[in-house]
Amino acid sequence: MSKFQDLVIQNGREIAVRPGDHLFNQGDSDSNVYFVKSGILKAYYIRADGKEHIKSFLPEGSIIGSMVALVDDDPCSFSLVAVEDGAVVGLPFSRLKEAARQDIGLANVLIDFLSVYGKRKERREYELLSLSPEERYSVLLEGMHDVAERVNQADLAAYIGVTPQALSRIKRRIKS
Amino acid sequence: MSKFQDLVIQNGREIAVRPGDHLFNQGDSDSNVYFVKSGILKAYYIRADGKEHIKSFLPEGSIIGSMVALVDDDPCSFSLVAVEDGAVVGLPFSRLKEAARQDIGLANVLIDFLSVYGKRKERREYELLSLSPEERYSVLLEGMHDVAERVNQADLAAYIGVTPQALSRIKRRIKS
DNA sequence: GGCTGTAATTAACCGAGGTTCATTTGTCGA
DNA sequence: TCGACAAATGAACCTCGGTTAATTACAGCC
Structure with a gap:
């Protein structure tokens, strides 16, 4: 921890x-960071054409917030919703950042958080850029593995970046 | 600035x-951050099958470093190479991070850097996940626009995530 | 058990990008 | 100006994911 x-x-x-409850919606102003105590959240974009793409699944233990909202108080670039019953803890990031200007300990805690966030995004970028859907x-x-079993196929597909039908084909290909 | x-x-x-000069290679231990004074760098992965995928172009004014290397002293997850004549400034990040533990001003500078990095990766993730190659x-x-004109088609294609042939087709489609 | 609604799978067809190879264009030095 | 090499484009064929629609699997409920 x-x-x-x-x-x-x-x-x-x-x-x-509860499943379907939103912590915030794309376009909202919400500069909270959220810690997932139990359950799973998903962070997703809605494109202009209505398609949903999933940024990340956040199982218990995860920390999440919209970076542009946290840093610049811009509108959130994605939505955050629960896919299971669970509990999350929210904390306003702006206050944290303010406090960190005075408090060296807090500042280093923030640095650690941002470092971990950066690493996570770097890995995701690699996966999206260099790996096929399969x-x-x-x-x-x-x-x-646990997340894959707790989330439905449509969401898994939206995370991988394909349609549910394509995911179904992929699973068949892998089995044989 | x-x-x-x-x-x-x-x-x-x-x-x-000079073009082709590497600041570091995938797998190296290099926990420097680099500032690009002039020229353009490209950050890229080499996949197991030899294909090259470009993480990002870094024109003058950019800051870059392998996050996993900076944070954990892990091997760099990508390579960094110049595509034009230019000048870069390198600085060991670990020393920065050490110094930031004592220096509140430095810590906040680091926080700003990591925030900007996070935002950049968040946007790139969105592009990769929600946009078509075209x-x-x-x-x-x-x-x-300037970068697009200073970089060859093969590199542009590798950035977008397609082959040079496909990029050529895309350009033709757009023109008509 | 039978009904109903949703999730998951399957099928058929289409289109975009990959692959391979050929051709054209462009650049640079002799 | 020419020749040589690399870059860019083009063509032909193939594969995989998208699209649409139908079918199957499954859970909750009467």
Whole structure:
């Protein structure tokens, strides 16, 4: 458990969520960071044509927030919704950042958080750029096997970047 | 010009580069951050099958480093090479991070750097996940028109995530 | 058990990008 | 100006994912 997570848990506000409950929607102003105590969240974009693409699944233990909203108070670039019953803890990031200007300990906690975030995005970028949908599915199974079993096919497909039909074909190909 | 850039420029070591010169290779241990004074760098992966995929182009004014190397001293996950004559300034990140533990001003400079990095990766993730190759090409033309003109088609294609032939077809489609 | 609605799979067809190879264009130095 | 090499484009064929629609599997409920 990182210091940043401790900090969020101890100072944040706990929220119970049910499947379909949104923490925020694309376009909202919400500069909270959220820690997932239980359940799974998904972060997703809605494109102009209505298609949904999933940025990431956030199982228990994850930390999430819209970076552009956290950093610049811009509207959130994606939506955050629960896919299972669970509990999350929310904490306003702006206050954190303010406090960090004075508090060296807090500042270093923030640095750790941002570093981990950057690493996660770097890996995701690699997967999207260098792996085929089929390979991305395999990576997902290896790295987040539990998530893969708790999330429906449509969402898995939207995470990998294909349609549910294509995912179905991929699974058949892999089996044989 | 951000404080972080100033800091790198003033404390770093300047390096002249020619096209093809590598700052580091995939797998190297190199925890330097680099500021691009002039020229263009490209950051790229080599996949198992030998294919090259380009993470990002770094024109003058950019800051770059392998996040996993900076944060954990892991081997770099990509290679960094110059595509034009130019000059870059390198600075060991680990020393920065050490110093930031004591220096609140430095810590906040780091926070700004990591925030900007996170935002950049978030946008790139969106582009890769939600845009077609053709749309990604359009976005590239709008956002980095100068880069598009200074880089060859093969590299542009590798950035968009298609073959040079496919990029050629895309250009033809767009023109008509 | 039978009904109903949703999730998951399957099928058939289409189109975009990959692959391979050929051709054209462009650049640079002799 | 010419020749040589690399870059860019073009053509032919193939594969895989998208699209649309139908079918199957499954869970909750009467």
